[in-house]
Amino acid sequence: MADRTPVIVGVGLSDYPKAPHLDGLGHHAQAFQRALADCGLAKGELDGYAGVGMGMDQAPTFAEYLGISHRYIDGTMTGGSSFEFHIQHAAAAIREGLCEAVAITYGSNFLSSMGRSLGTGGFLAAGQRVSGIAQYEAPYGGTLVGSYAMAARRHMHEFGTTSEQLATIAVGVREYAGLNPSAMYRDPITVDDVVNSRLIADPLHKLDCCVVSDGGGAVIVTTAERARDLRQPPVYVLGAAGGQTHWNISQMPDFTSTAAARCGPEALALAGVGPEDIDTLQLYDSFTITVLLLIEGLGLCPKGEGGAYAAEGNLRKGGSRAAQHRRRRALVVPPGDAGHIPAGRSHPSVARPGRGGAGP
Amino acid sequence: MEVRTADGWSRPKPAADGAGAQFWAAAAEGRLLIQHCPSCGSRQFYPRPICIACGSDPAWEEASGRGRLHTFTIVRQNGAEPFRSELPYVVAMIDLEEGPRMMGNVTGCQVDDVFIGMLLVAYSVKVSDEVGVVFWEPAGPEG
Numbered sequence: 001m002a003d004r005t006p007v008i009v010g011v012g013l014s015d016y017p018k019a020p021h022l023d024g025l026g027h028h029a030q031a032f033q034r035a036l037a038d039c040g041l042a043k044g045e046l047d048g049y050a051g052v053g054m055g056m057d058q059a060p061t062f063a064e065y066l067g068i069s070h071r072y073i074d075g076t077m078t079g080g081s082s083f084e085f086h087i088q089h090a091a092a093a094i095r096e097g098l099c100e101a102v103a104i105t106y107g108s109n110f111l112s113s114m115g116r117s118l119g120t121g122g123f124l125a126a127g128q129r130v131s132g133i134a135q136y137e138a139p140y141g142g143t144l145v146g147s148y149a150m151a152a153r154r155h156m157h158e159f160g161t162t163s164e165q166l167a168t169i170a171v172g173v174r175e176y177a178g179l180n181p182s183a184m185y186r187d188p189i190t191v192d193d194v195v196n197s198r199l200i201a202d203p204l205h206k207l208d209c210c211v212v213s214d215g216g217g218a219v220i221v222t223t224a225e226r227a228r229d230l231r232q233p234p235v236y237v238l239g240a241a242g243g244q245t246h247w248n249i250s251q252m253p254d255f256t257s258t259a260a261a262r263c264g265p266e267a268l269a270l271a272g273v274g275p276e277d278i279d280t281l282q283l284y285d286s287f288t289i290t291v292l293l294l295i296e297g298l299g300l301c302p303k304g305e306g307g308a309y310a311a312e313g314n315l316r317k318g319g320s321r322a323a324q325h326r327r328r329r330a331l332v333v334p335p336g337d338a339g340h341i342p343a344g345r346s347h348p349s350v351a352r353p354g355r356g357g358a359g360p
Numbered sequence: 361m362e363v364r365t366a367d368g369w370s371r372p373k374p375a376a377d378g379a380g381a382q383f384w385a386a387a388a389e390g391r392l393l394i395q396h397c398p399s400c401g402s403r404q405f406y407p408r409p410i411c412i413a414c415g416s417d418p419a420w421e422e423a424s425g426r427g428r429l430h431t432f433t434i435v436r437q438n439g440a441e442p443f444r445s446e447l448p449y450v451v452a453m454i455d456l457e458e459g460p461r462m463m464g465n466v467t468g469c470q471v472d473d474v475f476i477g478m479l480l481v482a483y484s485v486k487v488s489d490e491v492g493v494v495f496w497e498p499a500g501p502e503g
Contacts, residue, residue: 121438
């Protein structure tokens with residue numbers, strides 16, 4: 001019987017971090033082409049598609065644009081975590097026999113089209129009439145950075161977390177950026193650099209924030225059976241779990257806890273591993289506080305101790321504690337705006353054939 | 361709630377549509393409405409036609425307009441007017457005395473004097489007969 005275990009066989013990234021020659025759709029197409037070339041699967045073999053856009057174009061239009069005649073389609077929109085859900089759903093669909101090969105794509109030209117206004121008030125015009133749920137927050141001038149800042153402020157209040165501790169997360173992420181020839185900023189930074197950078201929304205400084213970029217990504221998921229004669233060793237989706245507690249920041253049940261606290265342990269249990277077995281992390285690093293809440297949620301340290309855990313160097317490249325923790329490493333997938341694509345092989349330094357997984 | 365007149369409203373304007381029409385109109389008259397479920401007793405904000413705890417029909421209830429600051433940020437960068445001209449300002453989450461939490465701005469004090477746990481009092485800025493927007497300022501000595 002054919003082995004229908006779901007595996008990731010191809011990944012592709014479009015030009016980034018600044019690509020004014022591409023529109024959003026162009027990023028989808030280029031990343032998709034590169035993912036196909038990566039694995040050697042013929043385009044015609046794809047019968048599944050998953051993707052999401054932040055504007056009018058959505059999964060059905062992306063599938064049309066890429067010329068994928070699908071019998072499985074997923075347009076799940078959970079914001080930046082959409083693509084992890086797509087992996088989870090695609091894995092289930094592959095295992096269940098709903099389809100044979102799924103392409104997941106994303107593309108954005110936010111930097112070229114909107115500059116860096118994404119996190120700081122880029123969406124609403126003065127006096128604009130706001131309908132629906134958004135009207136309960138729009139009059140107050142909250143920003144994307146501000147929402148995360150309120151989580152950081154509460155974490156500081158409850159657990160004594162400091163700006164310096166948060167800054168060590170940015171320092172570590174920048175160290176890994178130094179390994180990536182395409183990263184927008186590669187020069188090392190210090191804790192002082194972070195805490196002395198301009199405040200954007202207290203307590204978050206400029207260097208606590210991710211950079212807005214152009215970019216796209218694509219992932220191809222198929223069966224272990226089909227993967228046998230493809231170009232790359234397959235990355236097995238050993239465990240995937242998802243969850244979301246709210247959409248609007250005012251509805252966040254607990255400002256110091258995320259859905260990772262539930263779905264992280266679920267994903268690890270499915271894979272049959274514990275936090276102590278994880279030596280490579282790919283976390284959404286929209287802001288330093290995001291990483292901190294995720295490492296606490298995933299159980300890498302007790303809740304409330306993420307600041308100390310980061311400050312000990314656990315998320316730094318080659319940090320002393322990191323070595324004791326079986327080379328636990330943090331590495332974050334480019335590119336960022338509201339989305340990121342999980343991939344088992346985003347950078348040669350994290351190639352781990354045969355192991356992989358999409359977390360929250 | 362004290363009602364103050366908007367001196368030219370250039371912020372995003374609530375459409376006051378859907379389940380919240382009554383909330384916005386009451387705020388224009390100085391009443392802060394939340395919802396209370398007769399079936400299960402839970403309270404909620406923002407307004408919906410369904411109790412998010414048990415699924416039944418919630419009823420309106422007037423809140424005291426007193427709250428405690430749960431968390432906040434001082435926004436120092438916002439490219440959109442009119443907020444850009446008002447920088448820096450405080451965006452906060454306020455826990456109402458009755459339980460529900462809402463977003464708001466804290467005005468009437470220096471941004472650096474805002475702290476978690478501070479007691480706040482709501483006031484309304486009347487944008488039109490249909491829309492009042494709730495703001496917050498520090499409670500006086502009498503709380």
